[in-house]
Amino acid sequence: MQLGRVRLDAGVALASAGLLIATNGPSIWLTNRIAHNGYDIEAWPFLYPFVFVGVVGVVGVATHRWERDRTLMLGLAAVVAYVAWALLSVTWSVAPSITAIRALIATGVAAFGVWFGVGLSPTRQLRAVSTAMGVAVVGSAWLVHFRPLEGGGYWDGERHIFFRGIFANANSLGPVCVVGAVSFVCSGIAARRLSERILWGVLTYLSVWLLWRTGSDTAQAGLLIVVLAGAVGLALWFAHRRGVPALALVFVATVVVASALLVAVTNFWKLSDLLSGDSTFGGRREIWDVALDVIPNRLWQGHGYWAYINSPTPISPVLLSNGTTHDSVLEVLLGLGIVGLVPLLVTACLAVVQVVRAMRRRVEVTSVWLAAIVLVVLLENVTESFVIFYSYIWVLLIAASLTSPSAEKEPYEAPLAEMVTSSSS
Numbered sequence: 001m002q003l004g005r006v007r008l009d010a011g012v013a014l015a016s017a018g019l020l021i022a023t024n025g026p027s028i029w030l031t032n033r034i035a036h037n038g039y040d041i042e043a044w045p046f047l048y049p050f051v052f053v054g055v056v057g058v059v060g061v062a063t064h065r066w067e068r069d070r071t072l073m074l075g076l077a078a079v080v081a082y083v084a085w086a087l088l089s090v091t092w093s094v095a096p097s098i099t100a101i102r103a104l105i106a107t108g109v110a111a112f113g114v115w116f117g118v119g120l121s122p123t124r125q126l127r128a129v130s131t132a133m134g135v136a137v138v139g140s141a142w143l144v145h146f147r148p149l150e151g152g153g154y155w156d157g158e159r160h161i162f163f164r165g166i167f168a169n170a171n172s173l174g175p176v177c178v179v180g181a182v183s184f185v186c187s188g189i190a191a192r193r194l195s196e197r198i199l200w201g202v203l204t205y206l207s208v209w210l211l212w213r214t215g216s217d218t219a220q221a222g223l224l225i226v227v228l229a230g231a232v233g234l235a236l237w238f239a240h241r242r243g244v245p246a247l248a249l250v251f252v253a254t255v256v257v258a259s260a261l262l263v264a265v266t267n268f269w270k271l272s273d274l275l276s277g278d279s280t281f282g283g284r285r286e287i288w289d290v291a292l293d294v295i296p297n298r299l300w301q302g303h304g305y306w307a308y309i310n311s312p313t314p315i316s317p318v319l320l321s322n323g324t325t326h327d328s329v330l331e332v333l334l335g336l337g338i339v340g341l342v343p344l345l346v347t348a349c350l351a352v353v354q355v356v357r358a359m360r361r362r363v364e365v366t367s368v369w370l371a372a373i374v375l376v377v378l379l380e381n382v383t384e385s386f387v388i389f390y391s392y393i394w395v396l397l398i399a400a401s402l403t404s405p406s407a408e409k410e411p412y413e414a415p416l417a418e419m420v421t422s423s424s425s
Contacts, residue, residue, distance in 0.1 A: 014056050015120055015128035016135075018112050021049040022392035023176055025136050025166040032150065039168055041389075042101060050390050054108015060115030067404070071353060072118070075401040078346040079114055083107045085340045086305040093304020094311040102388075103305045109390045113398030122358070122366035122403060129373070129396070130187045133180030134203050140165020140173055141206050144213075163213040174219025175380050175393065177211035180204075182226060182376060186369040217272075217282065218383040225379060226372050232256060233371075237363070284326050284383070291325045295333045302337035306388050324385035331385035344387065348378060351400035358403075374400050 020026060030045035037043050066072075086103040093099035116125065143150050144163055162170040181204050188200030211219060236249045264271065272281040280286065294308070303311065309323055325331045332341045351374045358367040377397045380386055386393035 009124065009127070011120060012124050012128045012131070014060075015116055015124070016131040018053045018056055018116070019128060019132035019392050019395065020135055021053050022109065022112075022390060022395050023132070023136050023167070024172065024389060024391070025139065025176075028168050028172075029139075029166050046390075047105070050105050050109065053112045053390070054105065057108055057110070057112030057115045060119050061111050064115065064119050066118070069404060071350060071357075072402055072404060075117075075347065075350045075398075076114065078343040078350065078401070079110055079398055082336075082340060082343040082347070083110045085336055085343070089302065089304045089307075089336060089340075092298075092301055093307040094313065095304060095307040098310045099304040099307045105390060106305070106388075109395060110398060113395040114402060116395060117399030117402030118404075122370060125399065125403065126183060126186060126190075126366055126369050129179065130183040130200075132392070133176055133183055133207075136166065136176050137180050137203060137206050137210065140167070140176075140210055144210070161213075162215040163210055165210065170214035170216045171218065171384065174211055174214040174216030175222070175376070175384070177207040177214070178219050178223045178226070178376055178380075179373065179392075179396075181207040181211070181223060182372045183369065186365050186372075190365040218380070222376055222379040226375055229375060230368075230372065233368075281383075282326075283322070287319065287322055287326055288330060290319055291327075291330045291334055294319075295330070298337060299333075300337045300339055302333065302335045302340060305335050308334050324388065326384055328381035328385055328387045331387055335388075347397060347401045348381075350402075351377070351397055354400055354403050370400060370403065 024046075027046045027049055028039065030049075031037065031039060031043070035043055035045050037045075040046070083103070083106065086099075086106060090096050090099045090103065116128070120128065140163070143165055163173060164170050165173045167173045167176070184200045184204040184207060188197050188204065191197045191200060208223075211223065214220075232253070236253060240246060240249055269281065269285065297303075309319060319325070325334060328344070329341065332344050355367075355371045355374050358370055361367070373396055377386075377393050377400065380393050381397070384393075386397075
């Protein structure tokens with residue numbers, strides 16, 4: 001539908017609203033401004049908005065015309081298996097009343113992720129993510145500047161003030177800024193008018209500024225890794241343009257990634273101490289040790305979806321005070337066991353596969369954006385439990401595993417290769 005020169009896209013509008021809700025920012029704002037009942041995930045400021053997300057997802061999935069694609073069907077099967085196991089876990093959950101309602105809401109959120117992946121082309125996905133993150137970033141910046149007591153931040157007990165914006169804490173605002181910055185840059189590259197590029201540039205600046213002031217080491221590290229990965233990818237692309245065989249470049253990229261992972265895994269705590277001055281990685285070392293001690297008690301089926309922290313039996317004070325394990329794999333093992341972990345890993349692997357398919361088909365704004373988003377999402381799931389809290393990170397991971405490169409019906413003006421070539425000539 002056209003209104004003057006502004007194009008109204010109902011699908012993108014619904015997707016943007018759903019993603020914004022899935023950041024939990026609106027629910028936190030409603031809780032702070034109206035309900036004043038703390039961050040109760042069962043209270044109406046959370047339930048009402050997420051029911052809306054679930055309805056959009058279910059209706060979108062029900063009305064979608066499915067294409068016959070094996071990767072797509074495998075991705076859908078993985079999501080269905082995950083939510084089915086989460087729903088079934090109420091029968092053995094240590095807190096069945098908690099599992100029942102949270103697993104039901106999580107099913108709707110997963111349906112929204114499926115619709116977002118299969119119902120929107122990559123271009124429309126980029127628009128939706130940019131819009132949702134733009135609202136979250138602007139809202140956070142407004143609170144920080146005009147209402148600092150609400151969003152200006154919180155004191156760390158020493159000398160720093162960490163921004164939180166419309167969210168509950170800095171570690172929630174940080175990932176939003178990273179996803180936003182990546183999306184704003186790609187939207188700016190693809191923009192056709194100078195005014196649009198200025199807008200995306202301003203939003204990028206706001207995102208980076210807020211990210212810096214959050215003090216969120218995990219989010220800052222995530223953006224740094226994305227930038228480094230982009231630099232490596234650009235170098236490989238230029239090398240390919242100069243005649244270096246693609247097979248050799250794939251080999252080099254594999255060696256670089258494998259080496260980086262090996263160094264990061266074997267020196268994780270040393271790197272944490274070097275980068276942040278904290279060898280415990282924000283207390284995660286103790287949290288992960290406790291989680292690893294508890295998980296074997298119910299290794300295969302887990303303690304029930306999002307249930308262990310709410311167990312009526314005594315639990316570790318470390319997990320109780322943090323509320324999560326700060327790692328999605330450990331969180332799934334704790335709640336759904338190995339059986340629940342398998343579909344999660346399938347979803348993550350398929351997201352990478354879809355990135356490779358998109359990049360092989362065409363190197364353009366949306367394929368590069370998808371690659372960056374998947375990298376951000378995977379990194380965030382290593383340091384936070386984004387498989388719970390009905391998170392937009394979980395939505396984006398599901399969507400990426402189901403996004404088909406052939407779904408792009410309205411590519412931006414030109415592939416990135418043509419943009420770079422035309423701008424340099």
